[in-house]
Amino acid sequence: MSDDGGLQRSSFGTGIGSYPGFYRAIPRTSMPYGQAMAILYLAECRPAPTTESAAGGRSLRVRSPIAIEREHGGESMRLVSVEVDGQERPGAVVAGQDGVDRVLDLGAITGCATLAELLADDAALAAARAAVGRADGALLPLLADVRLAPPVRPGKILCLGYNYAGHSEAGLGPEAPPYPNVFIKTPNTINGPRDQVVMPRAATDVDYEGEIAVVIGRTARDVDEADAMAHVAGYTLFNDVSDRGWQNRASQWALGKSVDGFGPLGPWVVTTDEVPDLPGRQMEVERDGVVTVLASTDAMVFGVAFLVHYLSQVITLQPGDIISTGTPARSAEAQAAHVPLAHGDTVTVRVTGLGELTTTFVSMEETS
DSSP, X not given: OEEETTEEEOOXXXXXXXXXXXXXXXXXXXXXXXXXXXXXXXXXXXXXOOOOOTTTTOOOOOOOSOOSOOGGGSOOOEEEEEEETTEEEEEEEEEOTTSOEEEEEXXXXXXXXXXXXXXXXXXXXXXXXXXXXXXXXXXXXXGGGSEEEOSOOOSOEEEEESOBTTHHHHHHOSSOOSSOEEEEEXXXXXXXXXXXXXXXXTOOOEEOOEEEEEEEOXXXXXXXXXXXXXXXXXXXXXXXXXXXXXXXXXXXXXXXXXXXXXXXEEEEEEETXXXXXXXXXXXXXXXXXXXXXXXXXXXXXXXXXXHHHHHHTTSOBOTTOEEEOOOOOOOHHHHHXXXXXXXXXXXXXXXXXXXXXXXXXXXXXXXX
C-alpha cells in the first residue's frame, strides 16, 4: 500500500497477481482509516480486470479446502495471512462463481497490518465482512497462486493434553481430570498451512495430533467464564507435532513439543460469529489417506469459555495467542499400529465448518 497525492493503491504485488490502476481517493477526514477504506471499497471498489496469474497465466483449479457441509447455509468468512515480498498481510478467501477460491487483500481495505490486528478491531472486522460480500471473485488472485502464512503469529501457544473423553481415559484413567492439563509450545514451532515440516537429524519418533485452536482476539486477564467468549476471535486448525522420543526423555515435555516448525497452523481463521462455539463438530484426521481419528467435539472435556477463563487467571492472553484444545483418541487400529512419521508422509486435519489442514513431513537428511 502506498500513498500518492491522496490516493491509495492496493496490490498484493506482482508476485501473486496485481491490479493495474487499482486506485481510489481517500478523503482527508478524521474518520478512522479502516472505516474510510471500507466506505470507499463498498462505493467504488472495482479492480481493473487481470487475466494473468502469477504462475504465468496458468489456471489452477483448487477444490474448496473442505468437502463437508458449510455452516449457516452459506459461505463462512475465511480470514488468512498472505506473504508478499517478505511481508504478511491480512486477507480473506472468496469463492468465485466457478467454485475456485481466490484471495481479497484486506490490508488496504481495513488499514490493518496483520490478521491479529484485524481480529481485535470490530470496525475492521465489519469492513472486512462488507468487502467480502461485495467482492467480485473473478477479479481476484487465485488462492492457489499465493503463499499462505500462518494466520496469526502467537506470542503464546497454550495446549491441552487429555481434553477429549477417550484420550483422557487412556492417559489418566476413567475419571475426568479435575483441571485442564496445560503445556506450552514455543512460537518457533509455528508453521504455515502449506509449509513442510522438516524433521531434524536428531528426530527419533515424530508423531502428529490434529486439534482445533482458539484464536484470542482481545486481551484477556482474569475474565469470568460468562464473559470469556468476548475475548475469542475465532478458530483455526493446528497440528500439535511432537517428537515422542525427546518428549519422554524427562518429566517435562518442552523439548519434544517445541522442535522448529512442529506446529502447522491454518489455513484460515473462521470468526465466532460464523462458528459461535465448538460442540457438535466432526473432526477427522488422516495419515497418508487412512483415517486414524474420527470424533466429535462433543467429547471435549473442558470447553472454550472455561479454558479462556481458567488460563486468564494466571496468564494474560493477548490478541493472536492460541489455545489448542487437545486431540481425540485415535482408532484402536491406529494406536496399535503406531509408526513414527517418515519422509514424504502426509497428515490431514478436517473439522466441520473450519476447513482442512494438510502437512507433508520431510527428513532434513533427504532435503539437505
